[in-house]
Amino acid sequence: MRWHYPFFDELSIDWPSKLRPALIAAAGARSGAELHDTLLFLLAELRDNHAQVKHLSRSSAGIVPLSWRRISDEIIVVGGTASALARVPVGSRIVEFDGIPAAEAYLSMDRRVSAATQGYRDSVTPFSMSLGQIGALKTFLVQPPTSGENETIALPYLDREIFDPVVREPRPATGAILADGIVYVDLEMLDQAGWAAVLPKVLEAKAVVFDVRGYITNTAFGIMGHFTDTRLWSPTWQTPIIVATGTSGYQNSRWAVMPAQPRIDAKAFFLVDGRSGSADETLAQIVRDNRLGVFVGEPTAGTNGNIASFDVPCGFSVRFTGMRAIGADGASIHGKGIVPEHVVKPTLSGIREGRDEVLEAAVAIAAGG
The missing domain is CATH 2.30.42.10 (PDZ domain)
Structure with missing residues:
Protein backbone atom coordinates (compact mmCIF):
# COMPACT_ATOMS: atom_id res chain seq x y z
CA MET A 1 0.00 0.00 0.00
CA ARG A 2 2.88 2.38 0.73
CA TRP A 3 3.66 2.60 -2.99
CA HIS A 4 0.24 2.00 -4.54
CA TYR A 5 -1.79 4.64 -2.66
CA PRO A 6 -0.96 7.91 -4.46
CA PHE A 7 -2.12 10.47 -1.88
CA PHE A 8 0.21 10.11 1.11
CA ASP A 9 2.23 13.19 0.15
CA GLU A 10 -0.75 15.16 -1.13
CA LEU A 11 -2.60 14.67 2.17
CA SER A 12 0.56 14.90 4.34
CA ILE A 13 -0.04 11.46 5.85
CA ASP A 14 2.85 9.98 7.85
CA TRP A 15 1.96 6.37 7.08
CA PRO A 16 4.72 4.64 9.10
CA SER A 17 3.56 6.45 12.25
CA LYS A 18 0.01 5.16 11.63
CA LEU A 19 1.04 1.64 10.62
CA ARG A 20 3.29 0.69 13.55
CA PRO A 21 0.73 1.06 16.37
CA ALA A 22 -1.91 -0.61 14.19
CA LEU A 23 0.32 -3.65 13.68
CA ILE A 24 0.87 -3.88 17.43
CA ALA A 25 -2.88 -3.64 18.05
CA ALA A 26 -3.57 -6.24 15.35
CA ALA A 27 -1.11 -8.67 16.93
CA GLY A 28 -2.98 -8.38 20.22
CA ALA A 29 -6.48 -8.71 18.76
CA ARG A 30 -8.49 -11.37 20.59
CA SER A 31 -11.17 -11.91 17.95
CA GLY A 32 -11.89 -11.45 14.28
CA ALA A 33 -14.16 -8.52 15.08
CA GLU A 34 -11.43 -6.81 17.09
CA LEU A 35 -8.92 -7.33 14.28
CA HIS A 36 -11.46 -5.99 11.78
CA ASP A 37 -11.92 -2.84 13.85
CA THR A 38 -8.15 -2.36 14.09
CA LEU A 39 -7.87 -2.51 10.29
CA LEU A 40 -10.82 -0.14 9.87
CA PHE A 41 -9.24 2.40 12.23
CA LEU A 42 -5.99 2.14 10.26
CA LEU A 43 -7.62 2.67 6.86
CA ALA A 44 -9.58 5.62 8.22
CA GLU A 45 -6.20 7.37 8.38
CA LEU A 46 -5.98 7.23 4.56
CA ARG A 47 -8.82 9.75 4.21
CA ASP A 48 -9.92 7.89 1.09
CA ASN A 49 -13.56 7.23 0.19
CA HIS A 50 -12.71 3.93 -1.50
CA ALA A 51 -10.81 2.58 1.52
CA GLN A 52 -12.60 -0.41 3.05
CA VAL A 53 -11.86 -3.61 4.92
CA LYS A 54 -14.27 -6.50 4.49
CA HIS A 55 -14.63 -9.82 6.24
CA LEU A 56 -17.19 -12.60 5.87
CA SER A 57 -18.00 -12.41 9.59
CA ARG A 58 -19.57 -8.98 9.08
CA SER A 59 -22.07 -9.08 6.27
CA SER A 60 -22.93 -5.97 4.29
CA ALA A 61 -25.25 -7.75 1.86
CA GLU A 161 -28.60 -5.49 -4.66
CA ILE A 162 -32.33 -4.87 -5.05
CA PHE A 163 -33.07 -2.12 -2.54
CA ASP A 164 -29.88 -0.05 -2.36
CA PRO A 165 -30.90 2.35 -5.18
CA VAL A 166 -34.34 3.08 -3.69
CA VAL A 167 -33.40 3.67 -0.04
CA ARG A 168 -33.07 7.44 -0.39
CA GLU A 169 -35.07 10.66 -0.26
CA PRO A 170 -38.28 10.76 -2.34
CA ARG A 171 -37.59 12.00 -5.88
CA PRO A 172 -39.61 12.77 -9.01
CA ALA A 173 -39.75 10.20 -11.77
CA THR A 174 -37.34 10.65 -14.66
CA GLY A 175 -39.14 12.70 -17.30
CA ALA A 176 -41.17 14.67 -14.76
CA ILE A 177 -41.85 18.28 -15.73
CA LEU A 178 -40.66 20.29 -12.73
CA ALA A 179 -41.78 23.65 -14.09
CA ASP A 180 -42.51 25.15 -17.48
CA GLY A 181 -39.85 23.77 -19.83
CA ILE A 182 -37.76 22.10 -17.08
CA VAL A 183 -37.32 18.30 -17.17
CA TYR A 184 -35.95 16.04 -14.41
CA VAL A 185 -33.57 13.11 -15.11
CA ASP A 186 -32.28 10.80 -12.36
CA LEU A 187 -28.85 9.54 -13.44
CA GLU A 188 -28.60 7.05 -10.57
CA MET A 189 -31.06 4.58 -12.09
CA LEU A 190 -31.07 5.54 -15.77
CA ASP A 191 -30.39 2.92 -18.45
CA GLN A 192 -30.23 3.35 -22.23
CA ALA A 193 -33.91 2.51 -22.68
CA GLY A 194 -34.89 5.06 -20.05
CA TRP A 195 -32.77 7.74 -21.72
CA ALA A 196 -34.28 6.97 -25.14
CA ALA A 197 -37.75 7.34 -23.62
CA VAL A 198 -37.07 10.72 -22.00
CA LEU A 199 -34.93 12.21 -24.79
CA PRO A 200 -37.88 13.69 -26.75
CA LYS A 201 -38.90 15.70 -23.65
CA VAL A 202 -35.33 16.87 -23.10
CA LEU A 203 -35.06 18.04 -26.72
CA GLU A 204 -38.10 20.28 -26.22
CA ALA A 205 -37.01 21.59 -22.81
CA LYS A 206 -35.29 24.85 -22.00
CA ALA A 207 -33.51 23.23 -19.04
CA VAL A 208 -32.82 19.73 -17.73
CA VAL A 209 -32.02 18.91 -14.10
CA PHE A 210 -29.75 15.87 -13.76
CA ASP A 211 -29.71 14.22 -10.33
CA VAL A 212 -26.22 12.94 -9.45
CA ARG A 213 -26.88 12.36 -5.73
CA GLY A 214 -26.00 8.66 -5.88
CA TYR A 215 -23.91 6.30 -7.99
CA ILE A 216 -24.65 6.96 -11.66
CA THR A 217 -24.95 4.45 -14.48
CA ASN A 218 -22.64 4.41 -17.50
CA THR A 219 -25.50 5.84 -19.56
CA ALA A 220 -24.70 9.25 -18.04
CA PHE A 221 -21.42 9.63 -19.92
CA GLY A 222 -22.94 9.11 -23.35
CA ILE A 223 -25.62 11.67 -22.52
CA MET A 224 -22.96 14.37 -22.20
CA GLY A 225 -22.11 13.84 -25.87
CA HIS A 226 -25.48 15.40 -26.76
CA PHE A 227 -24.36 18.70 -25.18
CA THR A 228 -21.22 19.23 -27.27
CA ASP A 229 -19.92 19.46 -30.82
CA THR A 230 -16.39 18.47 -29.80
CA ARG A 231 -14.75 15.51 -28.11
CA LEU A 232 -14.97 15.48 -24.29
CA TRP A 233 -11.93 14.11 -22.50
CA SER A 234 -12.08 12.29 -19.21
CA PRO A 235 -9.75 13.31 -16.39
CA THR A 236 -6.17 12.14 -16.85
CA TRP A 237 -5.78 8.86 -14.98
CA GLN A 238 -2.41 8.59 -13.25
CA THR A 239 -1.49 5.07 -12.13
CA PRO A 240 1.67 4.76 -9.99
CA ILE A 241 4.58 2.98 -11.69
CA ILE A 242 6.06 0.62 -9.10
CA VAL A 243 9.73 -0.36 -9.23
CA ALA A 244 11.98 -2.20 -6.78
CA THR A 245 12.79 0.98 -4.86
CA GLY A 246 9.25 2.37 -4.70
CA THR A 247 7.22 4.62 -7.01
CA SER A 248 8.74 5.94 -10.23
CA GLY A 249 6.23 8.43 -11.60
CA TYR A 250 2.85 7.71 -13.15
CA GLN A 251 1.45 6.07 -16.25
CA ASN A 252 -1.08 8.47 -17.80
CA SER A 253 -4.21 7.54 -19.71
CA ARG A 254 -7.61 8.99 -20.54
CA TRP A 255 -10.67 8.30 -22.65
CA ALA A 256 -13.14 10.41 -24.58
CA VAL A 257 -16.88 10.95 -24.96
CA MET A 258 -17.72 11.62 -28.58
CA PRO A 259 -20.33 14.15 -29.78
CA ALA A 260 -23.75 12.57 -30.21
CA GLN A 261 -26.90 13.38 -32.11
CA PRO A 262 -29.41 14.83 -31.68
CA ARG A 263 -27.80 17.94 -30.20
CA ILE A 264 -29.45 19.14 -26.97
CA ASP A 265 -29.73 22.91 -26.57
CA ALA A 266 -31.30 22.90 -23.10
CA LYS A 267 -29.28 24.28 -20.20
CA ALA A 268 -28.03 21.55 -17.87
CA PHE A 269 -28.10 21.63 -14.07
CA PHE A 270 -26.52 18.94 -11.90
CA LEU A 271 -27.60 18.12 -8.33
CA VAL A 272 -24.65 16.92 -6.23
CA ASP A 273 -23.70 16.25 -2.61
CA GLY A 274 -21.40 14.05 -0.55
CA ARG A 275 -22.81 10.93 -2.23
CA SER A 276 -21.50 12.15 -5.60
CA GLY A 277 -18.15 10.38 -5.77
CA SER A 278 -16.00 8.14 -7.94
CA ALA A 279 -17.80 7.72 -11.30
CA ASP A 280 -20.03 10.66 -10.35
CA GLU A 281 -16.94 12.82 -10.03
CA THR A 282 -15.62 11.63 -13.37
CA LEU A 283 -18.84 13.01 -14.82
CA ALA A 284 -18.56 16.15 -12.70
CA GLN A 285 -14.97 16.76 -13.82
CA ILE A 286 -16.01 16.40 -17.47
CA VAL A 287 -18.91 18.81 -16.94
CA ARG A 288 -16.74 21.33 -15.09
CA ASP A 289 -13.78 21.14 -17.48
CA ASN A 290 -16.02 21.61 -20.54
CA ARG A 291 -18.52 24.06 -19.01
CA LEU A 292 -21.46 21.82 -19.81
CA GLY A 293 -23.67 22.89 -16.93
CA VAL A 294 -24.18 24.33 -13.46
CA PHE A 295 -23.83 22.47 -10.15
CA VAL A 296 -26.35 22.89 -7.34
CA GLY A 297 -26.18 21.33 -3.88
CA GLU A 298 -23.24 20.39 -1.67
CA PRO A 299 -19.58 19.68 -2.53
CA THR A 300 -18.93 16.31 -4.14
CA ALA A 301 -17.28 13.44 -2.27
CA GLY A 302 -13.65 14.12 -3.17
CA THR A 303 -12.35 10.72 -4.36
CA ASN A 304 -12.03 9.47 -7.93
CA GLY A 305 -9.99 6.78 -9.68
CA ASN A 306 -9.88 3.00 -9.99
CA ILE A 307 -9.66 0.81 -6.91
CA ALA A 308 -6.65 -1.28 -5.88
CA SER A 309 -7.17 -4.24 -3.57
CA PHE A 310 -5.39 -7.11 -1.84
CA ASP A 311 -6.19 -9.90 0.60
CA VAL A 312 -4.60 -10.35 4.02
CA PRO A 313 -4.54 -13.38 6.35
CA CYS A 314 -7.65 -14.48 8.26
CA GLY A 315 -10.02 -13.75 5.37
CA PHE A 316 -9.81 -9.96 5.20
CA SER A 317 -9.86 -8.00 1.94
CA VAL A 318 -8.55 -4.44 1.71
CA ARG A 319 -9.30 -1.85 -0.98
CA PHE A 320 -8.31 1.76 -1.62
CA THR A 321 -7.95 4.26 -4.46
CA GLY A 322 -5.06 3.23 -6.71
CA MET A 323 -4.83 6.16 -9.12
CA ARG A 324 -5.15 9.93 -9.36
CA ALA A 325 -7.78 11.70 -11.49
CA ILE A 326 -6.35 14.97 -12.80
CA GLY A 327 -8.67 17.60 -14.25
CA ALA A 328 -8.03 20.09 -17.03
CA ASP A 329 -6.62 22.50 -14.43
CA GLY A 330 -3.86 20.00 -13.61
CA ALA A 331 -5.17 19.39 -10.09
CA SER A 332 -6.57 16.39 -8.24
CA ILE A 333 -9.95 16.67 -6.53
CA HIS A 334 -8.99 14.18 -3.80
CA GLY A 335 -9.94 15.55 -0.41
CA LYS A 336 -11.57 18.60 -1.99
CA GLY A 337 -14.32 17.52 -4.33
CA ILE A 338 -16.07 19.97 -6.64
CA VAL A 339 -17.83 22.89 -4.97
CA PRO A 340 -21.13 23.82 -6.68
CA GLU A 341 -21.73 27.28 -8.07
CA HIS A 342 -24.87 27.28 -5.92
CA VAL A 343 -24.32 25.68 -2.49
CA VAL A 344 -27.61 24.48 -0.98
CA LYS A 345 -27.98 22.21 2.07
CA PRO A 346 -31.14 20.48 3.31
CA THR A 347 -32.58 21.91 6.52
CA LEU A 348 -34.51 20.17 9.27
CA SER A 349 -37.60 22.27 8.59
CA GLY A 350 -37.39 21.53 4.86
CA ILE A 351 -37.04 17.80 5.45
CA ARG A 352 -40.03 17.76 7.79
CA GLU A 353 -42.08 19.70 5.26
CA GLY A 354 -41.30 17.03 2.66
CA ARG A 355 -39.31 19.42 0.49
CA ASP A 356 -36.22 18.71 -1.61
CA GLU A 357 -34.52 22.07 -1.13
CA VAL A 358 -31.64 21.26 -3.47
CA LEU A 359 -34.01 20.36 -6.29
CA GLU A 360 -36.16 23.41 -5.57
CA ALA A 361 -33.12 25.67 -5.80
CA ALA A 362 -32.08 24.18 -9.14
CA VAL A 363 -35.57 24.69 -10.55
CA ALA A 364 -35.64 28.30 -9.35
CA ILE A 365 -32.24 29.00 -10.92
CA ALA A 366 -33.22 27.30 -14.18
CA ALA A 367 -36.54 29.16 -14.33
CA GLY A 368 -34.73 32.45 -13.80
CA GLY A 369 -32.79 31.96 -16.98
Whole structure:
Protein backbone atom coordinates (compact mmCIF):
# COMPACT_ATOMS: atom_id res chain seq x y z
CA MET A 1 0.00 0.00 0.00
CA ARG A 2 2.88 2.38 0.73
CA TRP A 3 3.66 2.60 -2.99
CA HIS A 4 0.24 2.00 -4.54
CA TYR A 5 -1.79 4.64 -2.66
CA PRO A 6 -0.96 7.91 -4.46
CA PHE A 7 -2.12 10.47 -1.88
CA PHE A 8 0.21 10.11 1.11
CA ASP A 9 2.23 13.19 0.15
CA GLU A 10 -0.75 15.16 -1.13
CA LEU A 11 -2.60 14.67 2.17
CA SER A 12 0.56 14.90 4.34
CA ILE A 13 -0.04 11.46 5.85
CA ASP A 14 2.85 9.98 7.85
CA TRP A 15 1.96 6.37 7.08
CA PRO A 16 4.72 4.64 9.10
CA SER A 17 3.56 6.45 12.25
CA LYS A 18 0.01 5.16 11.63
CA LEU A 19 1.04 1.64 10.62
CA ARG A 20 3.29 0.69 13.55
CA PRO A 21 0.73 1.06 16.37
CA ALA A 22 -1.91 -0.61 14.19
CA LEU A 23 0.32 -3.65 13.68
CA ILE A 24 0.87 -3.88 17.43
CA ALA A 25 -2.88 -3.64 18.05
CA ALA A 26 -3.57 -6.24 15.35
CA ALA A 27 -1.11 -8.67 16.93
CA GLY A 28 -2.98 -8.38 20.22
CA ALA A 29 -6.48 -8.71 18.76
CA ARG A 30 -8.49 -11.37 20.59
CA SER A 31 -11.17 -11.91 17.95
CA GLY A 32 -11.89 -11.45 14.28
CA ALA A 33 -14.16 -8.52 15.08
CA GLU A 34 -11.43 -6.81 17.09
CA LEU A 35 -8.92 -7.33 14.28
CA HIS A 36 -11.46 -5.99 11.78
CA ASP A 37 -11.92 -2.84 13.85
CA THR A 38 -8.15 -2.36 14.09
CA LEU A 39 -7.87 -2.51 10.29
CA LEU A 40 -10.82 -0.14 9.87
CA PHE A 41 -9.24 2.40 12.23
CA LEU A 42 -5.99 2.14 10.26
CA LEU A 43 -7.62 2.67 6.86
CA ALA A 44 -9.58 5.62 8.22
CA GLU A 45 -6.20 7.37 8.38
CA LEU A 46 -5.98 7.23 4.56
CA ARG A 47 -8.82 9.75 4.21
CA ASP A 48 -9.92 7.89 1.09
CA ASN A 49 -13.56 7.23 0.19
CA HIS A 50 -12.71 3.93 -1.50
CA ALA A 51 -10.81 2.58 1.52
CA GLN A 52 -12.60 -0.41 3.05
CA VAL A 53 -11.86 -3.61 4.92
CA LYS A 54 -14.27 -6.50 4.49
CA HIS A 55 -14.63 -9.82 6.24
CA LEU A 56 -17.19 -12.60 5.87
CA SER A 57 -18.00 -12.41 9.59
CA ARG A 58 -19.57 -8.98 9.08
CA SER A 59 -22.07 -9.08 6.27
CA SER A 60 -22.93 -5.97 4.29
CA ALA A 61 -25.25 -7.75 1.86
CA GLY A 62 -28.37 -6.38 3.55
CA ILE A 63 -29.67 -2.84 3.94
CA VAL A 64 -32.45 -1.54 6.16
CA PRO A 65 -35.15 0.21 4.10
CA LEU A 66 -34.60 3.54 5.84
CA SER A 67 -32.05 6.33 5.38
CA TRP A 68 -31.08 9.05 7.82
CA ARG A 69 -28.79 12.05 8.12
CA ARG A 70 -27.24 14.01 10.97
CA ILE A 71 -28.73 17.50 11.11
CA SER A 72 -26.96 19.54 13.81
CA ASP A 73 -26.95 17.15 16.79
CA GLU A 74 -29.95 15.06 15.74
CA ILE A 75 -30.24 11.95 13.55
CA ILE A 76 -33.17 12.54 11.20
CA VAL A 77 -34.94 10.15 8.81
CA VAL A 78 -34.66 11.53 5.27
CA GLY A 79 -35.87 8.68 3.07
CA GLY A 80 -36.54 5.01 2.53
CA THR A 81 -38.94 2.63 0.86
CA ALA A 82 -42.64 3.50 0.85
CA SER A 83 -43.48 0.72 3.31
CA ALA A 84 -40.76 1.78 5.76
CA LEU A 85 -41.74 5.45 5.57
CA ALA A 86 -45.34 4.49 6.32
CA ARG A 87 -44.05 3.33 9.72
CA VAL A 88 -41.26 5.87 10.21
CA PRO A 89 -42.10 9.12 8.39
CA VAL A 90 -39.52 11.44 6.88
CA GLY A 91 -38.47 13.95 9.53
CA SER A 92 -38.65 11.47 12.42
CA ARG A 93 -35.84 11.72 14.97
CA ILE A 94 -33.95 8.52 15.70
CA VAL A 95 -33.36 8.26 19.44
CA GLU A 96 -31.70 4.83 19.59
CA PHE A 97 -30.25 2.19 17.25
CA ASP A 98 -30.58 -1.34 18.68
CA GLY A 99 -30.85 0.08 22.20
CA ILE A 100 -27.77 2.32 21.84
CA PRO A 101 -28.24 6.11 22.01
CA ALA A 102 -28.27 7.46 18.46
CA ALA A 103 -25.37 9.88 18.93
CA GLU A 104 -23.20 7.13 20.47
CA ALA A 105 -23.98 4.63 17.70
CA TYR A 106 -23.32 7.27 15.05
CA LEU A 107 -19.95 8.24 16.52
CA SER A 108 -18.92 4.59 16.83
CA MET A 109 -19.45 4.03 13.11
CA ASP A 110 -18.00 7.42 12.19
CA ARG A 111 -14.65 6.40 13.70
CA ARG A 112 -14.56 3.32 11.47
CA VAL A 113 -15.08 4.99 8.09
CA SER A 114 -12.45 6.46 5.81
CA ALA A 115 -13.55 9.76 4.30
CA ALA A 116 -11.73 12.28 2.14
CA THR A 117 -14.22 15.07 2.85
CA GLN A 118 -16.76 15.96 5.51
CA GLY A 119 -19.54 15.74 2.95
CA TYR A 120 -18.70 12.14 2.13
CA ARG A 121 -18.35 11.34 5.84
CA ASP A 122 -21.83 12.76 6.43
CA SER A 123 -23.24 10.38 3.82
CA VAL A 124 -21.16 7.23 4.32
CA THR A 125 -21.51 7.03 8.11
CA PRO A 126 -25.32 6.67 8.03
CA PHE A 127 -25.07 4.37 5.02
CA SER A 128 -22.57 2.10 6.78
CA MET A 129 -24.86 1.98 9.83
CA SER A 130 -27.68 0.73 7.60
CA LEU A 131 -25.84 -2.40 6.37
CA GLY A 132 -26.03 -5.89 7.86
CA GLN A 133 -27.12 -9.48 7.41
CA ILE A 134 -30.10 -10.07 5.10
CA GLY A 135 -33.11 -11.15 7.15
CA ALA A 136 -31.84 -9.86 10.49
CA LEU A 137 -33.74 -7.10 12.28
CA LYS A 138 -32.56 -3.62 13.24
CA THR A 139 -34.46 -1.87 16.01
CA PHE A 140 -35.08 1.87 16.10
CA LEU A 141 -36.47 4.04 18.87
CA VAL A 142 -37.96 6.96 16.96
CA GLN A 143 -39.82 10.15 17.69
CA PRO A 144 -42.25 10.96 14.85
CA PRO A 145 -42.20 14.58 13.64
CA THR A 146 -45.83 15.17 14.65
CA SER A 147 -45.73 13.48 18.05
CA GLY A 148 -43.67 13.66 21.22
CA GLU A 149 -44.15 9.96 21.90
CA ASN A 150 -41.20 7.66 21.20
CA GLU A 151 -41.97 4.44 19.38
CA THR A 152 -39.94 1.26 18.89
CA ILE A 153 -39.81 0.00 15.30
CA ALA A 154 -38.04 -3.12 13.98
CA LEU A 155 -37.12 -3.27 10.30
CA PRO A 156 -35.49 -6.16 8.40
CA TYR A 157 -32.29 -5.97 6.41
CA LEU A 158 -33.28 -6.42 2.75
CA ASP A 159 -31.22 -7.55 -0.23
CA ARG A 160 -28.90 -4.65 -0.96
CA GLU A 161 -28.60 -5.49 -4.66
CA ILE A 162 -32.33 -4.87 -5.05
CA PHE A 163 -33.07 -2.12 -2.54
CA ASP A 164 -29.88 -0.05 -2.36
CA PRO A 165 -30.90 2.35 -5.18
CA VAL A 166 -34.34 3.08 -3.69
CA VAL A 167 -33.40 3.67 -0.04
CA ARG A 168 -33.07 7.44 -0.39
CA GLU A 169 -35.07 10.66 -0.26
CA PRO A 170 -38.28 10.76 -2.34
CA ARG A 171 -37.59 12.00 -5.88
CA PRO A 172 -39.61 12.77 -9.01
CA ALA A 173 -39.75 10.20 -11.77
CA THR A 174 -37.34 10.65 -14.66
CA GLY A 175 -39.14 12.70 -17.30
CA ALA A 176 -41.17 14.67 -14.76
CA ILE A 177 -41.85 18.28 -15.73
CA LEU A 178 -40.66 20.29 -12.73
CA ALA A 179 -41.78 23.65 -14.09
CA ASP A 180 -42.51 25.15 -17.48
CA GLY A 181 -39.85 23.77 -19.83
CA ILE A 182 -37.76 22.10 -17.08
CA VAL A 183 -37.32 18.30 -17.17
CA TYR A 184 -35.95 16.04 -14.41
CA VAL A 185 -33.57 13.11 -15.11
CA ASP A 186 -32.28 10.80 -12.36
CA LEU A 187 -28.85 9.54 -13.44
CA GLU A 188 -28.60 7.05 -10.57
CA MET A 189 -31.06 4.58 -12.09
CA LEU A 190 -31.07 5.54 -15.77
CA ASP A 191 -30.39 2.92 -18.45
CA GLN A 192 -30.23 3.35 -22.23
CA ALA A 193 -33.91 2.51 -22.68
CA GLY A 194 -34.89 5.06 -20.05
CA TRP A 195 -32.77 7.74 -21.72
CA ALA A 196 -34.28 6.97 -25.14
CA ALA A 197 -37.75 7.34 -23.62
CA VAL A 198 -37.07 10.72 -22.00
CA LEU A 199 -34.93 12.21 -24.79
CA PRO A 200 -37.88 13.69 -26.75
CA LYS A 201 -38.90 15.70 -23.65
CA VAL A 202 -35.33 16.87 -23.10
CA LEU A 203 -35.06 18.04 -26.72
CA GLU A 204 -38.10 20.28 -26.22
CA ALA A 205 -37.01 21.59 -22.81
CA LYS A 206 -35.29 24.85 -22.00
CA ALA A 207 -33.51 23.23 -19.04
CA VAL A 208 -32.82 19.73 -17.73
CA VAL A 209 -32.02 18.91 -14.10
CA PHE A 210 -29.75 15.87 -13.76
CA ASP A 211 -29.71 14.22 -10.33
CA VAL A 212 -26.22 12.94 -9.45
CA ARG A 213 -26.88 12.36 -5.73
CA GLY A 214 -26.00 8.66 -5.88
CA TYR A 215 -23.91 6.30 -7.99
CA ILE A 216 -24.65 6.96 -11.66
CA THR A 217 -24.95 4.45 -14.48
CA ASN A 218 -22.64 4.41 -17.50
CA THR A 219 -25.50 5.84 -19.56
CA ALA A 220 -24.70 9.25 -18.04
CA PHE A 221 -21.42 9.63 -19.92
CA GLY A 222 -22.94 9.11 -23.35
CA ILE A 223 -25.62 11.67 -22.52
CA MET A 224 -22.96 14.37 -22.20
CA GLY A 225 -22.11 13.84 -25.87
CA HIS A 226 -25.48 15.40 -26.76
CA PHE A 227 -24.36 18.70 -25.18
CA THR A 228 -21.22 19.23 -27.27
CA ASP A 229 -19.92 19.46 -30.82
CA THR A 230 -16.39 18.47 -29.80
CA ARG A 231 -14.75 15.51 -28.11
CA LEU A 232 -14.97 15.48 -24.29
CA TRP A 233 -11.93 14.11 -22.50
CA SER A 234 -12.08 12.29 -19.21
CA PRO A 235 -9.75 13.31 -16.39
CA THR A 236 -6.17 12.14 -16.85
CA TRP A 237 -5.78 8.86 -14.98
CA GLN A 238 -2.41 8.59 -13.25
CA THR A 239 -1.49 5.07 -12.13
CA PRO A 240 1.67 4.76 -9.99
CA ILE A 241 4.58 2.98 -11.69
CA ILE A 242 6.06 0.62 -9.10
CA VAL A 243 9.73 -0.36 -9.23
CA ALA A 244 11.98 -2.20 -6.78
CA THR A 245 12.79 0.98 -4.86
CA GLY A 246 9.25 2.37 -4.70
CA THR A 247 7.22 4.62 -7.01
CA SER A 248 8.74 5.94 -10.23
CA GLY A 249 6.23 8.43 -11.60
CA TYR A 250 2.85 7.71 -13.15
CA GLN A 251 1.45 6.07 -16.25
CA ASN A 252 -1.08 8.47 -17.80
CA SER A 253 -4.21 7.54 -19.71
CA ARG A 254 -7.61 8.99 -20.54
CA TRP A 255 -10.67 8.30 -22.65
CA ALA A 256 -13.14 10.41 -24.58
CA VAL A 257 -16.88 10.95 -24.96
CA MET A 258 -17.72 11.62 -28.58
CA PRO A 259 -20.33 14.15 -29.78
CA ALA A 260 -23.75 12.57 -30.21
CA GLN A 261 -26.90 13.38 -32.11
CA PRO A 262 -29.41 14.83 -31.68
CA ARG A 263 -27.80 17.94 -30.20
CA ILE A 264 -29.45 19.14 -26.97
CA ASP A 265 -29.73 22.91 -26.57
CA ALA A 266 -31.30 22.90 -23.10
CA LYS A 267 -29.28 24.28 -20.20
CA ALA A 268 -28.03 21.55 -17.87
CA PHE A 269 -28.10 21.63 -14.07
CA PHE A 270 -26.52 18.94 -11.90
CA LEU A 271 -27.60 18.12 -8.33
CA VAL A 272 -24.65 16.92 -6.23
CA ASP A 273 -23.70 16.25 -2.61
CA GLY A 274 -21.40 14.05 -0.55
CA ARG A 275 -22.81 10.93 -2.23
CA SER A 276 -21.50 12.15 -5.60
CA GLY A 277 -18.15 10.38 -5.77
CA SER A 278 -16.00 8.14 -7.94
CA ALA A 279 -17.80 7.72 -11.30
CA ASP A 280 -20.03 10.66 -10.35
CA GLU A 281 -16.94 12.82 -10.03
CA THR A 282 -15.62 11.63 -13.37
CA LEU A 283 -18.84 13.01 -14.82
CA ALA A 284 -18.56 16.15 -12.70
CA GLN A 285 -14.97 16.76 -13.82
CA ILE A 286 -16.01 16.40 -17.47
CA VAL A 287 -18.91 18.81 -16.94
CA ARG A 288 -16.74 21.33 -15.09
CA ASP A 289 -13.78 21.14 -17.48
CA ASN A 290 -16.02 21.61 -20.54
CA ARG A 291 -18.52 24.06 -19.01
CA LEU A 292 -21.46 21.82 -19.81
CA GLY A 293 -23.67 22.89 -16.93
CA VAL A 294 -24.18 24.33 -13.46
CA PHE A 295 -23.83 22.47 -10.15
CA VAL A 296 -26.35 22.89 -7.34
CA GLY A 297 -26.18 21.33 -3.88
CA GLU A 298 -23.24 20.39 -1.67
CA PRO A 299 -19.58 19.68 -2.53
CA THR A 300 -18.93 16.31 -4.14
CA ALA A 301 -17.28 13.44 -2.27
CA GLY A 302 -13.65 14.12 -3.17
CA THR A 303 -12.35 10.72 -4.36
CA ASN A 304 -12.03 9.47 -7.93
CA GLY A 305 -9.99 6.78 -9.68
CA ASN A 306 -9.88 3.00 -9.99
CA ILE A 307 -9.66 0.81 -6.91
CA ALA A 308 -6.65 -1.28 -5.88
CA SER A 309 -7.17 -4.24 -3.57
CA PHE A 310 -5.39 -7.11 -1.84
CA ASP A 311 -6.19 -9.90 0.60
CA VAL A 312 -4.60 -10.35 4.02
CA PRO A 313 -4.54 -13.38 6.35
CA CYS A 314 -7.65 -14.48 8.26
CA GLY A 315 -10.02 -13.75 5.37
CA PHE A 316 -9.81 -9.96 5.20
CA SER A 317 -9.86 -8.00 1.94
CA VAL A 318 -8.55 -4.44 1.71
CA ARG A 319 -9.30 -1.85 -0.98
CA PHE A 320 -8.31 1.76 -1.62
CA THR A 321 -7.95 4.26 -4.46
CA GLY A 322 -5.06 3.23 -6.71
CA MET A 323 -4.83 6.16 -9.12
CA ARG A 324 -5.15 9.93 -9.36
CA ALA A 325 -7.78 11.70 -11.49
CA ILE A 326 -6.35 14.97 -12.80
CA GLY A 327 -8.67 17.60 -14.25
CA ALA A 328 -8.03 20.09 -17.03
CA ASP A 329 -6.62 22.50 -14.43
CA GLY A 330 -3.86 20.00 -13.61
CA ALA A 331 -5.17 19.39 -10.09
CA SER A 332 -6.57 16.39 -8.24
CA ILE A 333 -9.95 16.67 -6.53
CA HIS A 334 -8.99 14.18 -3.80
CA GLY A 335 -9.94 15.55 -0.41
CA LYS A 336 -11.57 18.60 -1.99
CA GLY A 337 -14.32 17.52 -4.33
CA ILE A 338 -16.07 19.97 -6.64
CA VAL A 339 -17.83 22.89 -4.97
CA PRO A 340 -21.13 23.82 -6.68
CA GLU A 341 -21.73 27.28 -8.07
CA HIS A 342 -24.87 27.28 -5.92
CA VAL A 343 -24.32 25.68 -2.49
CA VAL A 344 -27.61 24.48 -0.98
CA LYS A 345 -27.98 22.21 2.07
CA PRO A 346 -31.14 20.48 3.31
CA THR A 347 -32.58 21.91 6.52
CA LEU A 348 -34.51 20.17 9.27
CA SER A 349 -37.60 22.27 8.59
CA GLY A 350 -37.39 21.53 4.86
CA ILE A 351 -37.04 17.80 5.45
CA ARG A 352 -40.03 17.76 7.79
CA GLU A 353 -42.08 19.70 5.26
CA GLY A 354 -41.30 17.03 2.66
CA ARG A 355 -39.31 19.42 0.49
CA ASP A 356 -36.22 18.71 -1.61
CA GLU A 357 -34.52 22.07 -1.13
CA VAL A 358 -31.64 21.26 -3.47
CA LEU A 359 -34.01 20.36 -6.29
CA GLU A 360 -36.16 23.41 -5.57
CA ALA A 361 -33.12 25.67 -5.80
CA ALA A 362 -32.08 24.18 -9.14
CA VAL A 363 -35.57 24.69 -10.55
CA ALA A 364 -35.64 28.30 -9.35
CA ILE A 365 -32.24 29.00 -10.92
CA ALA A 366 -33.22 27.30 -14.18
CA ALA A 367 -36.54 29.16 -14.33
CA GLY A 368 -34.73 32.45 -13.80
CA GLY A 369 -32.79 31.96 -16.98
